[in-house]
Amino acid sequence: KAGVTQTPRYLIKTRGQQVTLSCSPISGHRSVSWYQQTPGQGLQFLFEYFSETQRNKGNFPGRFSGRQFSNSRSEMNVSTLELGDSALYLCASIKDRVENTGELFFGEGSRLTVL
Amino acid sequence: AQSVTQLGSHVSVSEGALVLLRCNYSSSVPPYLFWYVQYPNQGLQLLLKYTTGATLVKGINGFEAEFKKSETSFHLTNPSAHMSDAAEYFCAVSNQAGTALIFGKGTTLSVSS
Numbered sequence: 001k002a003g004v005t006q007t008p009r010y011l012i013k014t015r016g017q018q019v020t021l022s023c024s025p026i027s028g029h030r031s032v033s034w035y036q037q038t039p040g041q042g043l044q045f046l047f048e049y050f051s052e053t054q055r056n057k058g059n060f061p062g063r064f065s066g067r068q069f070s071n072s073r074s075e076m077n078v079s080t081l082e083l084g085d086s087a088l089y090l091c092a093s094i095k096d097r098v099e100n101t102g103e104l105f106f107g108e109g110s111r112l113t114v115l
Numbered sequence: 116a117q118s119v120t121q122l123g124s125h126v127s128v129s130e131g132a133l134v135l136l137r138c139n140y141s142s143s144v145p146p147y148l149f150w151y152v153q154y155p156n157q158g159l160q161l162l163l164k165y166t167t168g169a170t171l172v173k174g175i176n177g178f179e180a181e182f183k184k185s186e187t188s189f190h191l192t193n194p195s196a197h198m199s200d201a202a203e204y205f206c207a208v209s210n211q212a213g214t215a216l217i218f219g220k221g222t223t224l225s226v227s228s
Contacts, residue, residue: 102209
């Protein structure tokens with residue numbers, strides 16, 4: 001069974017640009033969450049999507065957005081990049097939002113460097 | 116609101132020694148608790164989880180953790196460290212819906228020969 005797949009794995013952007021990251025959840029998983037990991041702030045929750053709707057959102061500015069498609073694949077977008085957006089962006093999936101135990105399955109992440 | 120505190124950002128042990136990584140949590144509801152491990156340049160891998168039932172939870176690679184409600188703790192132990200255990204370890208508590216995790220700052224485990 002394939003795991004969570006994130007693309008691209010590495011990318012470099014310059015300040016002011018925008019970036020789109022993609023996540024394909026485990027087959028059959030319907031909820032996708034995104035996390036930002038930085039040395040200073042650690043792992044922080046960005047948002048969660050289920051059935052193409054954002055269900056939960058962390059404390060990030062509006063430059064960070066996402067969406068989910070009917071096949072459960074998700075993308076997140078960061079506009080007007082800042083140096084502080086350099087981070088590892090992790091995607092995680094869970095099978096369903098009902099009667100789940102909170103276990104998330106993580107991808108290997110997309111490492112974004114902003115110059 | 117839930118929160119997690121991991122005591123010690125860096126723990127160093129010798130190969131074969133006991134590993135103890137400390138985690139305290141705050142939660143207004145019965146928590147789901149997790150330990151994840153992250154190897155360099157990789158995502159997070161679940162080590163073990165506590166949801167309900169037995170408070171001593173066994174995970175992969177010889178790790179186990181005990182949920183102590185009275186102490187609001189969920190410390191991770193391994194009786195014998197291996198070089199391959201060197202990684203960063205994260206304690207986490209899930210939100211009420213079970214759809215998002217609140218992570219501690221992480222503890223880097225170093226194992227020397």
